[in-house]
Amino acid sequence: MRFLPVFLDLRAGPVLLVGAGDLARAKLRLLAAAGARIRYFATDGQHDLSGVGADAAARIERAEGDPLTADLSGMIAILCAGAGDIGVAMSVRAKSVGLPVNVMDDLAHSTFIFPAIVDRGDVVVAVGTGGASPVVARRVRERIEAVLPARIGDLASFIGRWRKSMHQRLPEMALRRRFWERVVDGPIGALVLAGRKDEAEAALKNIPDPAAFAGALASGQAEGSVTLVGAGPGDPDLLTIKALRALQDADVVFHDELVSPEILDRVRRDASRVPVGRRVGKPGIGQDAVNKLLIDAAKSGQRVVRLKGGDSFVFGRGGEEVEALRAAGVACSVVPGITAGLGAAAQFEVPLTFRHEALRITFLTAHKARDAETVDWSALTDEKMTVVVYMGMTAAPSVRAGLLAAGRSPQTPVGVFARVTRPDAQAAVGTLQELPGLIEKVDGGPAILIIGDVVAHSAPWRESNLNQVISKLLEPAA
Structure with a gap:
């Protein structure tokens, strides 16, 4: 050096x-x-x-x-x-x-x-290569920028304001260290990083005995917490920075079956990984059992991540889990993820809205035929509405029947987008009348159905039309 x-x-x-x-x-x-x-x-x-x-x-x-x-x-x-x-x-x-x-x-x-500098207010990180390669230093800085919380400087200044008063109440150096470790790693630190400093201030003021608070960490009685993390549709590069931090901080991760192995590879190596999801046609452990696992793990002092495909609050039962955690007195937070419908739209260039053509979007789920039968299809016949159907592969015939019976045109463009954002993603496009046949053209799910005129603007639609033109040009003359 x-x-x-x-x-x-x-x-x-x-x-x-x-x-x-x-x-x-x-x-x-x-x-x-x-x-x-x-x-x-x-x-x-x-x-x-x-x-x-x-x-x-x-x-x-x-x-x-x-x-x-x-x-x-x-x-x-x-x-x-x-x-x-x-x-x-x-x-x-x-x-x-x-x-x-x-x-x-x-x-x-x-x-x-x-050096290359990462500036987070009271927290500054300097990266140097001894002048040998500023480009390498910048690349290292970019990696640090990606994992360092945006409000880590706020957390440092928050602690700085309280250090003197707390140290007067905690004369022993070891207790001080354990006290601040618990603040930084626990719910109070999470509140500051979430921008909720007033709540963090109130929580710190309400600690009646700082020594007992610090001692709880030493005796293994620290409070745990749960973070609901949206894993996105499959591509690990689509994880948010906040999601990556949560995965790296977790002691245990309860994940759905649809979470890709590449995303699970981003979990801290020594964290426990517990599958709790289910696939279509296969029984799961049930939502009540999942809730109990989350609560028990948090109350044992662990930092828990509930990792769900897509976004936790879009057909992910995240709301049920948050309510259960609140009722049990467990601190929780939510990190949004890119929902599969948006992932499909981005990968295959489907503009879910389009000026003068598509002014509204409806997201619905119909993973079984009987679910599709309960949908009020009459509300979805507006030709300026894009309909995005989750878990609709097995219910595709019922989706088609419901929309056609309600009056949607059989020539409405439709796309089936399977395993979106993953290396093996596939797309099949056609019309509403052809929907069940399109399902057979992709090699299994999970898949998103997008129904509406916007599909005609997608890359697969353009490619399909081009192939048809080429085929006609190659046809032998009569």
């Missing part, structure tokens, strides 16, 4: 910036965003402060003259960006008086370098 990572207190004094052009302006914006006072020597005479903001501009001194003869007293660092030979000369001068200096893209004349 050639460069020791340090954090410079920009309140200790001004920074001298020397340079010109976009490189200097980029450093100017970085320093201004960090709250620095800046003396700016623009070597081209153009003190361009665009993009800095009025508050930051008030902290910037537009310096004139030769920076090589400028007064350096009180400066805490010197930066040169786009300064040419002046940068080298400034480096010599800075070193002679013991000031830290950075000459952009010039390690030989720099005594410090800039």
